[in-house]
Amino acid sequence: MEKNNNKRTLTYWIRKIGASLFFLGYFPFASGTLGSLAAVGGLWYVHSQIGDLHCPERLPLYWGSIFILVAISIYLSSQCKAVFGKDDPSEIIVDEVAGQVITFFMIPISIKTLLIGFLLFRFFDIVKPFPIGTMQELDGGVGVTMDDVLAGVFANISLFLILGGYQLIRSYL
Numbered sequence: 001m002e003k004n005n006n007k008r009t010l011t012y013w014i015r016k017i018g019a020s021l022f023f024l025g026y027f028p029f030a031s032g033t034l035g036s037l038a039a040v041g042g043l044w045y046v047h048s049q050i051g052d053l054h055c056p057e058r059l060p061l062y063w064g065s066i067f068i069l070v071a072i073s074i075y076l077s078s079q080c081k082a083v084f085g086k087d088d089p090s091e092i093i094v095d096e097v098a099g100q101v102i103t104f105f106m107i108p109i110s111i112k113t114l115l116i117g118f119l120l121f122r123f124f125d126i127v128k129p130f131p132i133g134t135m136q137e138l139d140g141g142v143g144v145t146m147d148d149v150l151a152g153v154f155a156n157i158s159l160f161l162i163l164g165g166y167q168l169i170r171s172y173l
Contacts, residue, residue, distance in 0.1 A: 015083045018094060019076040025091035033122060035093030039100035040118050047109040054106045062105060069098040070149060078141030095148040099125060102152030107159055117159045124151035124158075 017023065024038055025031045047053055053062055073095045080092050103117045124132060125148060132154065135147035 012083060015076055015079045018072065019080060019083065019092045021093045021097065025089075025093040031090050031093055032096050032125065035096035036100050036118060036122055036125075038093075039097040040114050042097070043101065043104055043109060044114060053104070053109060066098070066101055066105065069094075069101055070145060073098045073145040073148075074141040076141065077144035080141070080144070092144060095145045096125070098145060099148030099152035099155075102149060103155040103159065105156055107156065107163070113159065113163065116162060117155060120155035120158050121151055124154045129154075 020026060021035050021038060024034050027034050043053070050058075052058070076094050077092055080086065080089055084091055100118070100121055103121045104113070107113050107117065128136075128147060128151070132147050132150045135150055136143050138146055
């Protein structure tokens with residue numbers, strides 16, 4: 001009964017639109033991948049407008065963006081029970097955005113890094129190696145979001161090592 005009452009409020013629709021990333025989460029399959037692609041597209045757009053995101057003067061902006069995205073994801077995900085009637089529905093993909101943004105922290109943005117970072121994030125988010133999978137056991141929106149945050153951290157470290165290894169090998173050739 002509460003679910004039907006929520007449908008009539010503006011708050012309900014704001015939560016639903018935000019959590020599903022403007023209804024991309026309703027795609028019939030691979031909605032998480034679609035949300036990740038949207039995040040990568042957004043990063044590419046921001047990079048094309050303001051340049052390098054990893055330069056020192058932009059670090060506070062990047063950190064602030066990560067903090068805000070994670071907070072919004074936790075809030076919206078915690079509301080998913082009232083909005084979607086489930087604990088962790090596939091329609092919620094705002095957490096994918098937070099994870100993808102973390103993936104590219106201090107990483108130079110290029111087509112190559114966006115592709116590799118996207119694939120690494122999706123790998124860690126789908127496979128959920130320890131301790132990523134344990135994050136889902138946390139309550140509410142924290143559990144929904146933190147597995148993607150940690151997948152983003154793993155993908156970031158992996159991407160950093162791949163790029164560093166590539167540069168090292170390239171310097172010897």
